[in-house]
Amino acid sequence: MSEDTLREDTLRMRPVASTSGEAGASTPRGAAAPPKQAGQRDAFFDNAKYLAIVLVAIGHAWEPLRDGSRAVSALYMVVYAFHMPAFIVISGYFSRSSDASPGRVRRLVTGLAVPYVVFETAYTLYTRWTDQEPDRPVSLLDPLYLTWFLAALFVWRLTTPVWRRVRWPLPVALVIAMLATLSPTVGNDLDLQRTLQFLPYFVLGLRLKPEHFRLVRRRSARVLAVPVFAAAVVVAYWAVPRMTGAWFYHRDSAEELAAPAWYGPVMTLVTFGCSLVLVACFLAWVPGRRAWFTVLGAGTLYGYLLHGFVAQGSKFWGWYEPAWVHQPVGAVVVTVVAAVLVTALCTPPVRRLFRPVMEPEMAWAFRRDAHERARERNAVPEGSGSAVRG
16 A cells, blocks of 8 residues: 555656556557656556555445345455455565665555554544444554555565565465465464465565566457456356355465365465456556546555445444345445545545545654755755755
């Protein structure tokens, strides 16, 4: 999810060859885009993150509409099958260089640990009011609502050097996820069940290369994505009364879902396959050129964490009580409102307002390494007579 699927090193996004150039370019479709300069963000990934966060907000807005609407439930299941996997795959892709260097450790703390503490506390205090539970304790070990992703991403990035050294990282990650579904004792501490079950998507992202993304952005992939998504909706509509979509949440063991133990490993593989196909279809339709929403891709962490306050409050304020909201026109209105809201929360003014708690500098908390001191010394003009203290 500095912001990745929420927060990442994406402030230093590596150039990825695209099938289309930047806005205003005349790169022919199918040709390689002009190489990007160092430090330049890739519009494709910013677009993907923005569109994914819009789907996250829409999914949360649809949740109260599922009862009594098989169609909404089917769409909800399809969206949940790929929106977080897409975020996590992209997070893994941009975590490939994660290591124990001072700069990376500092970003782990300021970009994930600090926002986690701030928003875990804020959501607890807020939901004491909205859920009418005044005694709900603040627990930094039990992620509340959306904060699980920050805790999971912290763990995944911390273990990245291990996954870079393992001979078969993805099969190992899949085995870990499968075993997690067998253990209902994997409790709420840091939402470890979800962290382990989503782990394969992050590890897959670590293994991906630019050419893999070029594959799904071909014209043939875009054409194929349409019938695949249509088939997914049809299958989900059929499955709604026959199975639970909670398998795609990856937060419960097989026992907790009232299923035989062997269902867990099997469903881990099935959902992984389904989710990857839908992630590929989603990415196939993400534009590679700069668009009006490209700049918002840098603010997905803000949209992710802030929209939850409105989603939680909407039920308390009775926004879903009118009968018309549960009609087709109501579902459309709810969808549009959710998309507009999360878009507004990703804008630069909102990011500037909340940056002190989302991306604190905290220079006072870290010692400068030799690299930083050397940079500062080199920045002092010769003959100035001044020196930068180390």
